[in-house]
Amino acid sequence: MARPANGPVARMEAAFCELRRQRRNATLLGGAILLACLLMAGWVSEFHPATLWAGLPRIGEYFSRIAPSLEWGKLFAGTDTEGSLAFWMYRLDDWGLLLFETAQMAALATLMGAAAGLLLAFPAARNLGLPGWMSEVARRLLEATRTVPEIVFALIFVWAFGVGALAGILAIALHTAGALGKLFADAMENIEMRPWEGVRASGGSWFQACRYAVLPAAAPDLLSYAMLRFEINLRSASVIGFVGAGGIGEELYKVISFNYYEEISAIILLVILAVVCIDLASDALRRRVIEAVS
Incomplete structure (x- = not known):
């Protein structure tokens, strides 16, 4: 037959569980407030995911344009050779x-x-x-x-x-x-x-x-x-x-x-x-x- 829990120990465990529950609720409440603030900031600043998603390919296209057209066989050629570092x-x-x-x-x-x-x-x-x-x-x-x-x-x-x-x-x-x-x-x-x-x-x-x-x-x-x-x-x-x-x-x-x-x-x-x-x-x-x- 199991012994009943000691009174002080049981109270300590209950207080610990209650404290953990309060912290969990505070964390959830803080996360909800933070999410609401982020959504409000995105709405005010017109930060729309659809616009961001549509613009990502254009960013990649711009980086591909500014990337140099280097060719390994011409890499160390002179300034007149397109595809070289000097060019x-x-x-x-x-x-x-x-x-x-x-x-x-x-x-x-x-x-x-x-x-x-x-x-x-x-x-x-x-x-x-x-x-x-x-x-x-x-x-x-x-x-x-x-x-x-x-x-x-x-x-x-x-x-x-x-x-x-x-x-x-x-x-x-x-x-x-x-x-x-x-x-x-x-x-x-x-x-x-x-x-x-x-x-x-x-x-x-x-x-x-x-x-x-x-x-x-x-x-x-x-x-x-x-x-x-x-x-x-x-x-x-x-x-x-x-x-x-x-x-x-x-x-x-x-x-x-x-x-x-x-x-x-x-x-x-x-x-x-x-x-x-x-x-x-x-x-x-x-x-x-x-x-x-x-």
């Missing part, structure tokens, strides 16, 4: 110079934006002992600069300074300051505070504590975010060239406008390769910084 990249020297200009725009804008974002990150971090109103003002300022897309800033600066790289650099730098300032402040808030407390307890000033406690602890994350932003800015510098802000973007806009399909794929491939190089350099730099501060 596909026949303007590699011009595109390389434009891509170099775009990378310089992205690098300078990233440096300017990172410097401004770092200065604003210290007051934006809530754990560094500054007044609360200062943190709120810094965070609202960062939000304002990163909310406006780079291309809008580029249009404003093109109108103010004329067509050229300067407008693109300023537009990207302004947006970068807002984006990196937020990430830098979050990285500072996540550091271990004992070094900070030690510097302050030994008589160090607020600036000295930031220099010798906060920066070394947050440096790997700060560098990683900055290099990631450099990748993003390279893409942004390519896009804002569409509005006359210089770089490879102007050339890409031209070949897209005139439907020079193979040239489109060649330029896109060069941009992808540049981003890959930046990512590899970022990884190497981050490892070296971690080794230096650890």
